[in-house]
Every structure is written in C-alpha cells, then in structure tokens.
Amino acid sequence: MSMKVAYWPGCVSRGFTPELHGSMEKVAPLLDIELVPLDRACCSGAGVIAEHNQELADTLNARTFALAQQVEGAALMMNICSTCQGAHTECQERLDANAEYREHVNGTLAEQGLRYEKGLTNKNFLWVLVEELGLDELRSRVKRPLTDLKVGPFYGCYIVRPVDRLGIDNELPRDTYLGQVIEALGGTVIEYAGSHKCCGFPIITMHKEASLKQAGRHLGDAVDADADCLVTPCPLCHLNLDLQQPLAERVVGRDLQMPVLHLPQLVGLALGLEPKELGMQRHVVKPTSVIDWTTSVVASV
Amino acid sequence: MAEVHKAPQEYTIRIRRYDPESGNAAYWDEHTIELEPHRSVLEGILQARARFDGSIGIRCSCRAAICGSCGVRINGQPGLACHTHLEKALASSRDGVIEVEPMGNMPVLKDLIVDMDAVHWKKVQRVTPWLVNKEPIPEREYIVPAHNMVDVTQTMACIQCGACVSDCLSMEVDPLFIGPAALAKAYRFAGDPRDAEHYQRLKDLSEDPHGIYACTHCFKCIDACPKGVAPMSQIMRLRRMAGDDHGIVDRNNGHRHEIAFASLIRDNGLLWEAELLPRSYGGDSFFAKFTPAAGAEMVSSLPAITKALIRGKVTPMGALKPHKLAKKDIADVKSIYETVEGRDERNELNLYITGYDEDTPPAEGMPSAESGQPGIEPEESPSR
Numbered sequence: 001m002s003m004k005v006a007y008w009p010g011c012v013s014r015g016f017t018p019e020l021h022g023s024m025e026k027v028a029p030l031l032d033i034e035l036v037p038l039d040r041a042c043c044s045g046a047g048v049i050a051e052h053n054q055e056l057a058d059t060l061n062a063r064t065f066a067l068a069q070q071v072e073g074a075a076l077m078m079n080i081c082s083t084c085q086g087a088h089t090e091c092q093e094r095l096d097a098n099a100e101y102r103e104h105v106n107g108t109l110a111e112q113g114l115r116y117e118k119g120l121t122n123k124n125f126l127w128v129l130v131e132e133l134g135l136d137e138l139r140s141r142v143k144r145p146l147t148d149l150k151v152g153p154f155y156g157c158y159i160v161r162p163v164d165r166l167g168i169d170n171e172l173p174r175d176t177y178l179g180q181v182i183e184a185l186g187g188t189v190i191e192y193a194g195s196h197k198c199c200g201f202p203i204i205t206m207h208k209e210a211s212l213k214q215a216g217r218h219l220g221d222a223v224d225a226d227a228d229c230l231v232t233p234c235p236l237c238h239l240n241l242d243l244q245q246p247l248a249e250r251v252v253g254r255d256l257q258m259p260v261l262h263l264p265q266l267v268g269l270a271l272g273l274e275p276k277e278l279g280m281q282r283h284v285v286k287p288t289s290v291i292d293w294t295t296s297v298v299a300s301v
Numbered sequence: 302m303a304e305v306h307k308a309p310q311e312y313t314i315r316i317r318r319y320d321p322e323s324g325n326a327a328y329w330d331e332h333t334i335e336l337e338p339h340r341s342v343l344e345g346i347l348q349a350r351a352r353f354d355g356s357i358g359i360r361c362s363c364r365a366a367i368c369g370s371c372g373v374r375i376n377g378q379p380g381l382a383c384h385t386h387l388e389k390a391l392a393s394s395r396d397g398v399i400e401v402e403p404m405g406n407m408p409v410l411k412d413l414i415v416d417m418d419a420v421h422w423k424k425v426q427r428v429t430p431w432l433v434n435k436e437p438i439p440e441r442e443y444i445v446p447a448h449n450m451v452d453v454t455q456t457m458a459c460i461q462c463g464a465c466v467s468d469c470l471s472m473e474v475d476p477l478f479i480g481p482a483a484l485a486k487a488y489r490f491a492g493d494p495r496d497a498e499h500y501q502r503l504k505d506l507s508e509d510p511h512g513i514y515a516c517t518h519c520f521k522c523i524d525a526c527p528k529g530v531a532p533m534s535q536i537m538r539l540r541r542m543a544g545d546d547h548g549i550v551d552r553n554n555g556h557r558h559e560i561a562f563a564s565l566i567r568d569n570g571l572l573w574e575a576e577l578l579p580r581s582y583g584g585d586s587f588f589a590k591f592t593p594a595a596g597a598e599m600v601s602s603l604p605a606i607t608k609a610l611i612r613g614k615v616t617p618m619g620a621l622k623p624h625k626l627a628k629k630d631i632a633d634v635k636s637i638y639e640t641v642e643g644r645d646e647r648n649e650l651n652l653y654i655t656g657y658d659e660d661t662p663p664a665e666g667m668p669s670a671e672s673g674q675p676g677i678e679p680e681e682s683p684s685r
Binding site: 014015019039046050098210244247 | 520
C-alpha cells in the first residue's frame with residue numbers, strides 16, 4: 001500500500017528540532033508514505049495567533065488547508081507536530097461549523113485564487129500510523145524490535161484535548177495510540193503520571209519557573225517509573241523536555257538525564273535506521289549516551 | 302425517541318476514603334450497588350452509603366447538575382457525580398470498577414469532600430467578582446445591546462463546581478495561579494459593558510505573575526467543565542482585551558510574546574525561534590536582543606543554549622537567519638494580515654453561541670445547532 005499525503009512539517013521541526021523533519025523524511029519511504037511538502041504554507045500560529053486574533057489564525061490556516069486540497073492525489077494532510085495539529089483542528093472546527101463564516105474567510109483568500117472546501121482530513125503522523133497504515137502493517141515492517149526498551153509516551157496537550165474537537169472516543173481512542181505504537185514496535189510501555197500532561201512550553205517566556213517545574217516533574221515521574229526514554233509527537237514538548245532539561249534539573253533539584261525521542265525517530269529505530277541517521281546525536285540529552293543499544297535493542301528478524 | 306427501559310444491574314464503585322482526624326492514611330474502599338445504567342454515579346454512592354457504610358462523605362444537593370456540589374474525579378476525570386451515568390462511567394473505567402476520588406488541587410476534608418473555601422472561593426474572591434457600576438447609575442435598569450452580552454453568557458453558565466480547578470495543570474505546579482474558574486469569572490465582568498473598571502481589572506490580572514499569562518493553554522479546564530464554560534477560551538479573551546484593546550504591556554512578557562510571534566509570522570511566514578525569544582523579553586524589534594531584559598534571559602538560559610550549540614541542534618547561522626517562505630507567499634500572508642487586522646472590529650466565532658450548521662455531520666459528542674444555545678442541555682453544549 002502506498003499513500004500520498006500533503007505534508008506539513010511545521011516550523012520548529014525545521015528550526016530548533018531539525019532532527020524531527022529529517023527523521024520523518026527518512027522514515028516515510030520505509031512506510032510507503034509519499035510526502036508532498038506544503039512549502040508555500042505558513043506557521044499554524046501554535047495557538048498564539050488565535051489568541052491574538054481568531055479570524056487571522058483561521059484565515060492563515062484556511063490558506064494552508066486550501067493548498068493541501070490542491071495536492072493532486074493526496075489521501076489527506078499530515079502533520080508531525082501536535083501543536084500544529086491542535087491549532088489546525090481548532091480553526092478547521094470553526095470553518096467547518098459555519099458556512100457563512102467559511103465564505104467570509106474564503107472571501108479573503110479569493111484574492112490569492114485559493115478556496116477552502118469544508119471537510120479536509122488532517123491527521124497527525126501518530127494517527128496515520130494507527131488509522132491509515134495500521135498496527136499490523138507497522139509490526140510487519142519492524143526490522144529491529146525495540147525489545148526491552150522501556151518507553152514512556154508523552155502526548156502533548158494539543159493532540160489529546162479537547163477530546164470532542166479532536167474526535168477522541170471509544171472508536172478512535174487517539175489518547176492511547178502512542179502506547180499502541182510503542183508495543184507494535186516491540187517496546188515496553190511505561191505508565192507514569194505525566195504522559196498526558198502539559199510540558200510547560202507555552203509559558204516558558206512568561207512564567208519560567210512554573211514551566212520548568214512542569215517539565216522537570218514529568219521527567220522525574222518517568223525516571224521514577226524506570227523509563228529508558230520518552231517519545232513525543234510534539235516538537236514544542238521536545239524543546240521543554242530535552243533542550244530545557246538542564247534548566248529543569250535545576251528547578252526541580254534532581255538529576256534527570258532522560259532522553260526524549262521524536263515519534264519518527266522511535267519508529268525509524270525499529271525500522272532498522274541508525275540513531276545517527278535519525279539525528280539522535282543532536283539532542284541535548286543524548287539518547288546514544290544514555291541507552292545501551294547493544295542490550296536494549298536486540299537486532300533480530 | 303422512545304426510552305428503552307434497561308433493568309437494574311450491579312456496578313462496583315471504588316471510593317477513595319480519607320479522614321484526616323483519624324490519623325490514618327487514605328485508602329480505597331469497594332462497594333457493589335445495583336441500579337439502572339442511566340442512573341448517576343452519585344446515586345450509586347448514595348446507595349452504597351445507605352446500604353453498606355453510613356460514614357462515606359460526599360457533598361451533594363440538587364442531583365441535577367445545577368448546584369455544583371458533587372464535583373469529584375471519576376476514573377481520573379473531573380466532573381459532577383450527579384451528571385455522569387453509571388453506564389458511561391463503567392465504559393471509561395480501567396478495570397471494570399468505577400473509581401471515584403476527591404477533586405485535585407484542593408485539600409481533602411473527608412473522603413470525597415474537598416475544601417472549596419481554601420482554594421476555589423478564595424481565588425474567586427481575588428478577581429472582584431461583582432459588577433462595579435458605571436456612573437451615573439441610571440434611575441431604572443441599564444440598557445445594554447444584546448450583542449454586547451453574548452460572549453459573557455458562556456461564563457455565566459458556571460456553577461462553581463470546581464471541576465476545572467481540580468485538574469488545572471498550571472495550578473498543579475503553581476498553587477498561586479488564579480486559575481480557570483476565577484479567571485472565567487473575571488471575564489464575566491471585564492466583558493460586561495456595564496462595568497466601570499475594565500482597565501483596572503485587566504491591568505491587575507496581566508501584571509500578576511500568577512494571572513492570565515500563567516495559563517499554560519493545556520485545555521484541561523475545557524474538557525473538565527460540565528457546563529461548556531471553556532475557561533481557557535475566556536482567559537484568551539482577557540489576554541486580547543488586556544494587550545490589544547487596552548494596550549497593557551505586562552511585566553510577564555505575555556503581550557510582547559504575542560505581538561512578537563504575530564509579527565514574525567507576518568514578516569517571514571514561518572516562526573524564527575531564535576528571534577522570538579529576545580523579542581518576548583525586550584519588545585518587538587530586531588534590537589530587542591540588546592535590551593537588559595533579553596540579555597538577562599540569555600544569561601540564565603546559557604546552559605541550554607551552550608548544549609544546543611555543542612550538539613549541532615542549533616547552528617549559529619540557523620539562529621541568526623530566519624527560515625522563511627518564498628517572497629510571493631510572504632506577500633500572500635502579509636495581505637491576509639492587512640485585510641483581517643484592518644477590520645474595524647475583531648471577528649470572533651464562538652461556537653458555544655452559534656452552534657454548528659445543521660448540515661455539518663457532528664463529530665462524536667458534538668451537538669446540533671439548536672443545542673449549542675446557552676442554557677440548553679449542558680451535556681450537549683459545545684465546549685467552546
């Protein structure tokens with residue numbers, strides 16, 4: 001099965017966490033996902049532009065949706081950033097809910113020859129793995145199961161709340177997908193208190209201590225639950241959990257040394273890619289120095 | 302739709318018990334009760350109390366989701382015990398047992414009863430929760446155009462149950478945070494055209510380090526609220542009013558961050574993180590990085606910056622040069638900014654008020670247009 005997607009990498013995955021976009025590009029062909037980058041699209045606003053001016057965020061994102069709808073033969077639009085996913089879904093909910101408002105926004109886009117038609121399918125890579133590719137298919141492609149690797153899921157708020165907007169229910173338990181993917185890749189899921197909580201990133205410039213306390217507490221909980229590493233589908237969570245980890249250690253007053261992997265990196269490892277190809281040496285907390293890959297990841301299959 | 306009668310069945314409820322006066326630690330207690338699936342968790346607890354153990358502590362009154370007394374956590378999620386069907390609670394349980402705990406972020410008085418005075422009500426009092434009349438006071442009633450009060454009706458639906466306070470993730474690490482319920486109450490008056498002290502209210506809440514800019518935007522309160530108040534959305538309204546309408550530049554970098562973010566996207570299309578940080582501290586200009594506030598922040602972040610540079614995560618060139626869209630696309634983005642920001646008034650679509658088009662196939666749990674009206678079936682109201 002091959003699938004073509006209108007691909008939105010986001011800004012941070014090409015800025016402060018370039019290893020995220022890089023690893024996605026490496027992993028996609030191994031899953032027969034053809035990425036058509038939306039290189040004309042702009043930042044999703046990450047909730048901040050919506051906070052500033054709702055119509056502005058809705059119009060900028062409607063432009064992105066319209067560009068995605070122009071991609072010939074694409075099954076859907078795909079995000080690799082939880083925050084983009086949440087910000088997009090929020091705008092799309094308003095656009096899809098109200099025809100009059102949608103026309104109003106399309107009026108602004110008309111000058112650029114663009115138009116958003118209601119009903120775009122826009123999924124995060126995590127949702128694509130479970131709902132489009134399927135866990136059985138993913139399992140069958142694993143070259144190097146993550147045997148004995150204890151992985152704590154870290155979702156990020158934007159991809160799990162609000163549940164009704166994100167379409168999370170008994171049929172689509174999207175707030176459990178990370179655990180399912182970790183298991184499909186052969187790893188062990190670690191349950192800990194912080195898996196669905198906030199990393200603190202949105203207030204890092206406004207209330208730094210509280211922000212780092214959040215990151216530090218979740219990392220500490222994962223350490224206490226005996227996780228080898230965390231995995232997250234959100235690059236902003238990655239910034240607070242990895243880049244800021246030295247500062248979070250100071251705020252919570254303990255050593256953490258918890259590596260945090262991007263979702264495509266974890267998938268890539270199991271599909272047989274090397275940590276270096278996946279940019280894992282670029283993390284502030286080097287997974288390569290913390291995890292003993294010779295015992296944690298058993299080469300087999 | 303005709304009600305399908307379902308026979309009573311057994312449900313096991315696991316209740317978190319704690320009596321501070323006993324000197325004993327908290328413990329779990331299980332009781333199996335028998336009720337119809339559509340009856341509430343509250344009724345289940347009351348039956349357990351009547352049949353098995355009269356000492357179970359729970360606060361309740363109306364049993365109809367209007368008094369706000371029976372806020373608890375059910376299977377880890379905050380809500381009203383009287384507003385959760387046993388059937389639904391069973392479906393969300395981890396092990397076939399319905400788990401009921403007291404709400405979080407507040408001290409437990411006994412079993413499922415928390416001290417609302419110590420946290421929730423104290424915070425509500427903090428925001429001057431009454432109308433400060435505009436002078437002169439009219440002889441008869443104030444006349445207010447209906448559209449001026451529309452958004453405020455959402456916060457008026459609050460029943461002060463404390464479910465949002467229970468799970469606020471900012472309050473979890475910063476107990477001084479004013480919190481979702483009180484800030485929603487603050488918008489109730491800051492958004493009311495009859496109130497005389499909008500500026501003072503907004504200035505106060507912006508400058509408080511534990512005020513509107515301490516909300517971490519985690520959506521927990523939106524999911525927690527049984528009435529669709531969406532406290533987080535009200536906090537975002539307060540931010541817009543404070544910074545954009547009243548020009549309040551707060552000491553918490555809240556407004557500067559918002560403006561810097563919006564203008565970087567206008568100018569580049571994509572986010573330039575290395576530039577956003579200094580501007581959030583020093584103001585929306587290329588020279589922000591040379592201000593004392595930005596400098597101090599750079600110094601305090603040195604351990605993270607150094608590591609990032611050593612690892613090649615951030616390259617000096619990557620930090621100094623923005624990644625941006627092609628010229629034509631930046632022009633498109635700019636023209637959207639010009640059109641939208643050039644309007645006389647900001648447009649906001651509040652789905653709590655407008656509901657959904659009838660032809661929109663609602664996602665699971667989304668209501669139809671009629672039920673989106675305020676005051677109608679809380680369970681069916683959209684949460685925003």
